[in-house]
Amino acid sequence: MKLFTVAALAASAGAFTDLQTNLQSAVQTVLQHSESRKPNILFVITDDQDLQLDSINYTPLISKHVRDQGTFFTNHFVTTALCCPSRVSLWTGRQAHNTNVTDVKPPYGGYPKFVERGFNDDFLPIWLQDAGYDTYYTGKMFNAHTVDNYHSPHINGFNGSDFLLDPYTYSYLNSTYQRNRDAPVSHEGEHTIDVITRKALGFLDDALEGDRPFFLAVSPVAPHSNVDPDAIEGGKISMTLPIPLKRHEDLFQDVKVPRHENFNPDQPSGAGWIRDLPKQNQTVVDYNDLFYRSRLQALQGVDELVDSLVTRLEESDQVENTYIIYTSDNGFHIGQHRLPPGKTCGFEEDIRVPLFIRGPGIPKGHVQDAVTTHVDLAPTFFHLAGIPARTDFDGTTIPITPDFEAERHEHVTVEYWGSAVAEGAFSGIGPQGSTLIPNNTYKSVRLLGEGYNLYYSVWCNNEHELYDLSTDPYQVNNLYSNSPIESSDSPQILGRNLNQAINRLDALLMVLKSCQGKTCIQPWDVLQPVDNVSTLRDALVEEYDGFYAAQPQVSFDWCGEGYIIDAEGPQDPLTSRYGVSWDVWV
Numbered sequence: 311m312k313l314f315t316v317a318a319l320a321a322s323a324g325a326f327t328d329l330q331t332n333l334q335s336a337v338q339t340v341l342q343h344s345e346s347r348k349p350n351i352l353f354v355i356t357d358d359q360d361l362q363l364d365s366i367n368y369t370p371l372i373s374k375h376v377r378d379q380g381t382f383f384t385n386h387f388v389t390t391a392l393c394c395p396s397r398v399s400l401w402t403g404r405q406a407h408n409t410n411v412t413d414v415k416p417p418y419g420g421y422p423k424f425v426e427r428g429f430n431d432d433f434l435p436i437w438l439q440d441a442g443y444d445t446y447y448t449g450k451m452f453n454a455h456t457v458d459n460y461h462s463p464h465i466n467g468f469n470g471s472d473f474l475l476d477p478y479t480y481s482y483l484n485s486t487y488q489r490n491r492d493a494p495v496s497h498e499g500e501h502t503i504d505v506i507t508r509k510a511l512g513f514l515d516d517a518l519e520g521d522r523p524f525f526l527a528v529s530p531v532a533p534h535s536n537v538d539p540d541a542i543e544g545g546k547i548s549m550t551l552p553i554p555l556k557r558h559e560d561l562f563q564d565v566k567v568p569r570h571e572n573f574n575p576d577q578p579s580g581a582g583w584i585r586d587l588p589k590q591n592q593t594v595v596d597y598n599d600l601f602y603r604s605r606l607q608a609l610q611g612v613d614e615l616v617d618s619l620v621t622r623l624e625e626s627d628q629v630e631n632t633y634i635i636y637t638s639d640n641g642f643h644i645g646q647h648r649l650p651p652g653k654t655c656g657f658e659e660d661i662r663v664p665l666f667i668r669g670p671g672i673p674k675g676h677v678q679d680a681v682t683t684h685v686d687l688a689p690t691f692f693h694l695a696g697i698p699a700r701t702d703f704d705g706t707t708i709p710i711t712p713d714f715e716a717e718r719h720e721h722v723t724v725e726y727w728g729s730a731v732a733e734g735a736f737s738g739i740g741p742q743g744s745t746l747i748p749n750n751t752y753k754s755v756r757l758l759g760e761g762y763n764l765y766y767s768v769w770c771n772n773e774h775e776l777y778d779l780s781t782d783p784y785q786v787n788n789l790y791s792n793s794p795i796e797s798s799d800s801p802q803i804l805g806r807n808l809n810q811a812i813n814r815l816d817a818l819l820m821v822l823k824s825c826q827g828k829t830c831i832q833p834w835d836v837l838q839p840v841d842n843v844s845t846l847r848d849a850l851v852e853e854y855d856g857f858y859a860a861q862p863q864v865s866f867d868w869c870g871e872g873y874i875i876d877a878e879g880p881q882d883p884l885t886s887r888y889g890v891s892w893d894v895w896v
């Protein structure tokens with residue numbers, strides 16, 4: 311397009327040799343321009359979309375445009391399975407224990423806490439603007455970002471923004487959006503996906519018109535539950551089935567929640583309040599299947615939204631210079647471990663989310679199984695934008711190409727404070743609703759390495775879980791509680807007995823629960839700085855048994871609703887000087 315314009319101008323100027331010279335320099339200018347222009351980023355983040363329950367197999371257009379045209383990161387995890395903390399971690403590149411935004415509302419979280427912690431002047435869109443990007447956002451940003459506080463202060467960092475506001479964020483048919491510095495506007499009677507599609511395409515046009523590279527984030531609420539503000543009474547929120555677009559409401563009539571081994575099992579599983587859940591009756595199971603279908607139907611709108619965005623991008627000259635990244639803020643469970651619909655747990659359903667990346671240099675149709683997390687996304691955006699990483703990032707660049715040389719990690723630090731949220735009609739408070747379940751405070755480490763696939767957690771009531779996902783992918787057999795006494799046929803991990811493995815996992819969790827920057831990425835260096843240990847496998851050698859047996863244990867003194875250090879037991883692990891002698895780490 312640009313070439314043609316320049317050529318036409320040159321042609322009208324006359325002589326053939328002039329034309330040739332002009333053409334050559336024009337070609338050069340365009341090449342230089344496109345080489346020097348940093349890549350654009352289109353970031354789509356859905357709300358509460360699972361990976362484990364197959365949602366991605368019901369979005370053919372997202373598969374066609376993003377998954378098949380790029381790389382699917384099959385071991386991608388969130389670090390806190392709740393919208394607001396997860397999003398703040400994503401936008402800052404820090405674990406929730408470092409943002410201390412750990413809930414959806416004050417005093418421990420929500421937009422006011424984000425502002426109070428100073429992040430409104432120090433987060434991704436601002437860093438991208440500083441690096442020369444035009445930044446745009448539409449959809450849900452945070453929780454407790456409301457029609458009353460949206461201007462005190464406004465969210466910084468965006469050249470154009472149009473945010474969904476509470477209490478109408480999840481009101482599919484009566485959403486409120488708030489554009490730039492304008493007053494909030496109610497969209498009563500319109501479907502939220504129709505509204506966001508219009509807004510996102512508008513920002514994409516603005517972004518494409520500019521001369522600078524752009525970052526456009528689009529955050530639809532689907533497939534989150536529907537929440538209508540008039541039902542919010544006395545702190546109890548009514549969370550009902552997500553509402554699809556009319557044209558999608560009859561789809562998938564025969565589809566049910568996958569009947570994995572952990573679906574409404576005969577035996578209780580999990581820890582804490584989860585172990586006390588009763589087996590669900592047929593009425594509840596049927597409702598959960600309906601809930602599942604409604605989610606898939608609601609996601610169809612997102613599928614079409616992505617189709618519209620990518621189609622528009624393909625019509626521009628920037629498609630080859632744009633990364634398209636698709637993910638969700640946290641996962642979701644329905645009926646697993648007898649749970650009502652919801653998130654907030656440490657199970658695979660809640661912490662694994664889709665991640666697809668397509669763009670310049672990213673292999674097409676590729677599957678990448680390296681362990682990656684949401685705190686790796688900010689460093690990854692920095693890498694794509696050619697900005698040097700910050701030392702306060704708790705994550706590291708995702709290996710976007712197979713030969714990518716970067717620090718890898720085999721662990722995910724999973725953390726949660728406060729209440730679990732049960733959603734839907736059978737959540738506990740009657741015909742419609744949601745229930746807050748206290749004491750859902752826990753810390754865990756998810757570990758995937760050569761020859762092991764583990765989840766280890768410590769709850770605030772000091773219950774523990776250990777699942778060996780290589781033999782128990784659905785996490786129904788808690789090895790910690792089931793094998794207190796070792797015998798010759800007890801399960802082993804890498805040929806060592808469970809106690810030895812647990813000693814290492816606990817020490818690792820001790821580091822991770824208060825890690826910062828580098829120590830979040832290379833936690834074994836805190837424990838064994840002079841030994842050559844960077845994986846569980848390295849740490850499991852017998853020589854180190856005494857060192858790991860001497861470690862203080864991760865524990866809680868009480869169940870805090872937020873990150874209250876006093877509640878969280880010992881803070882510092884021992885550090886080894888020479889593998890066999892050790893000191894307190896400071």
Ligand SMILES: *[C@@H]1O[C@H](CO)[C@@H](O)[C@H](O)[C@H]1NC(C)=O
Nearest residue numbers: 439443444445468469520521
């Ligand atoms: C976007 O905002 C940045 C920071 O305020 C500014 O430097 C840049 O010129 C803006 N871009 C456009 C297209 O207005």
Ligand SMILES: *[C@@H]1O[C@H](CO)[C@@H](O)[C@H](O)[C@H]1NC(C)=O
Nearest residue numbers: 478484486495496497498540
């Ligand atoms: C839709 O939201 C507006 C506020 O933005 C409110 O005034 C109106 O009553 C709501 N409509 C319904 C049907 O709840």
Ligand SMILES: *[C@@H]1O[C@H](CO)[C@@H](O)[C@H](O)[C@H]1NC(C)=O
Nearest residue numbers: 588590591592593594736737
């Ligand atoms: C099934 O369980 C739900 C939730 O406990 C209860 O409200 C309902 O009455 C039960 N239905 C039957 C048919 O037992």
Ligand SMILES: *[C@@H]1O[C@H](CO)[C@@H](O)[C@H](O)[C@H]1NC(C)=O
Nearest residue numbers: 841842843844845847848849
């Ligand atoms: C450290 O261990 C790795 C395997 O974990 C091995 O490849 C490497 O050679 C070791 N380095 C040293 C200095 O021992």
Ligand SMILES: *[C@@H]1O[C@H](CO)[C@@H](O)[C@H](O)[C@H]1NC(C)=O
Nearest residue numbers: 748749770771867868869870
């Ligand atoms: C939650 O934990 C607190 C203290 O840690 C305890 O006092 C309380 O009984 C627990 N509540 C429930 C519902 O288990």
Ligand SMILES: *[C@@H]1O[C@H](CO)[C@@H](O)[C@H](O)[C@H]1NC(C)=O
Nearest residue numbers: 407410417418872873874875
């Ligand atoms: C996190 O925030 C809460 C609420 O403001 C506060 O009580 C707590 O001490 C903070 N935690 C840390 C580690 O600063």
